[in-house]
Amino acid sequence: MKKQTIILAMLLALLLLAACGQHEHQWEDATCTEPETCSVCGETRGEALGHRWRSAGCDEPETCARCGETRGEAPGHDWQDATCTEPETCARCGETRGEAPGHDWQDATCTEPETCARCGETRGEALGHEAVPADYWTASVCSRCGEELAPKLTPDFVTYGLDAHFIEQGKTYDYKTRCYEDESYSTVGKATVTRYDVTPGDGETLEIRDGYSWRIVTFEVVFDDDNAYNFGMSPSITREDYYDIRRHDDTLDYDEETGLDSFDVVYKGETYRCYSFLENDYAGWSDHSNTWTCTFYIQLPDDYDGMVVGLRNRSIVWPDDAYIFDLDNSDTLFFRLN
Ligand SMILES: [Zn+2]
Ligand SMILES: [Zn+2]
Ligand SMILES: [Zn+2]
Ligand SMILES: [Zn+2]
Ligand SMILES: [Zn+2]
Structure with a gap:
């Protein structure tokens, strides 16, 4: 290398050093994990923003609203048993799966209306007993359920x-x-x-x-x-x-x-x-x-x-x-x- 060339290169390096000492920082926005940072020199100012955690949903873990980072595990749905009129339902989010099974109606009796064997809901009316009045020879007995409604009359x-x-x-x-x-x-x-x-x-x-x-x-x-x-x-x-x-x-x-x-x-x-x-x-x-x-x-x-x-x-x-x-x-x- 020529002596002149070497001198020029050194000059350039000095110039560069001088420029660096007096550049305008190019700030990049702070992120969840990094403060504002100069893209030229890497200098920082302020603080990292920190994640903004959104609480977990049933099928997604806690997630940062800003950067999308997640932590932990999705908890999964909290399924509650189906009832007669509601399918299985997540206690947390209300999501459902399957079908409501419907009531399990048991026939009405003399004293009870139709009644769901599962939830006890009723519909309609009890049938009422079916019997002729007692006389002196025969008690009054329901022909459907056999209950004695009245004893024989007393002579x-x-x-x-x-x-x-x-x-x-x-x-x-x-x-x-x-x-x-x-x-x-x-x-x-x-x-x-x-x-x-x-x-x-x-x-x-x-x-x-x-x-x-x-x-x-x-x-x-x-x-x-x-x-x-x-x-x-x-x-x-x-x-x-x-x-x-x-x-x-x-x-x-x-x-x-x-x-x-x-x-x-x-x-x-x-x-x-x-x-x-x-x-x-x-x-x-x-x-x-x-x-x-x-x-x-x-x-x-x-x-x-x-x-x-x-x-x-x-x-x-x-x-x-x-x-x-x-x-x-x-x-x-x-x-x-x-
Ligand atoms: Zn800088
Ligand atoms: Zn974040
Ligand atoms: Zn859920
Ligand atoms: Zn029911
Ligand atoms: Zn009866």
């Missing part, structure tokens, strides 16, 4: 504490009633059930009707005490319904032409018009004794077990509007026809 004879024997042929009872000529005297006869028959009828005095049968009950009452002998005797009978005392009396009618009593019996949901008549006679006095024979003929529904016949003490006054349970029945003999 009036039980309600009013009236004591009825089932009729028993051949058995003898003391029967007290007043004397005929002087009611201040009473007599006690021996009452025996001498006949109890059940028959469809004879087509003559005992009319035959489908679903009915005649009950024939005969009492023979022997009066042989002194009061009966001296003052006569005055027996009194009654006919009652074991189950429904009022219905029997309230529907009672007497037909003078036929001589028949008629009355209603309601048996297992059906109403029956029933007929009845009475025959009675005295044998006449013989050897200080007289026998009164009394026969009830009563046409009743087949199998009906609620008819009661009774022998009453006639000294117990029976006012027109009174029922048997209004009276003093301490002397009454009640016989229930089974």
Whole structure:
């Protein structure tokens, strides 16, 4: 190299050094991690900006809003189980996946409307029970669910504490009633059930009707005490319904032409018009004794077990509007026809 050339090169280097000492900085904007920096000389001023972290979403980690740098991991969705009406849903971001399964409807019952087995939501109305009312023979039971809604009704004879024997042929009872000529005297006869028959009828005095049968009950009452002998005797009978005392009396009618009593019996949901008549006679006095024979003929529904016949003490006054349970029945003999 020529000496001149070397000198020139050194001059240039000196010039360059001098220029550097006095250049204008070319500042580049600060970034998240670098302060403002001169692009010529690398000098910096101020501070780096620092990242502006945006909180993580379910499927992206924390991310710098400025430079896009990330840190950590995406947490993933926080899936909540599907409900009947909502699909699986992220508790954090609300994103869903899949389908809502819909309600799992269970049929309505007597007491509950249609109900979702999963969430308990209901729709419509309970069906309500299906039952006929209780009567004296059958409780009210729902035909759908079998629940007993009401017990059997209590027979009036039980309600009013009236004591009825089932009729028993051949058995003898003391029967007290007043004397005929002087009611201040009473007599006690021996009452025996001498006949109890059940028959469809004879087509003559005992009319035959489908679903009915005649009950024939005969009492023979022997009066042989002194009061009966001296003052006569005055027996009194009654006919009652074991189950429904009022219905029997309230529907009672007497037909003078036929001589028949008629009355209603309601048996297992059906109403029956029933007929009845009475025959009675005295044998006449013989050897200080007289026998009164009394026969009830009563046409009743087949199998009906609620008819009661009774022998009453006639000294117990029976006012027109009174029922048997209004009276003093301490002397009454009640016989229930089974
Ligand atoms: Zn610079
Ligand atoms: Zn950044
Ligand atoms: Zn999510
Ligand atoms: Zn549901
Ligand atoms: Zn029911």
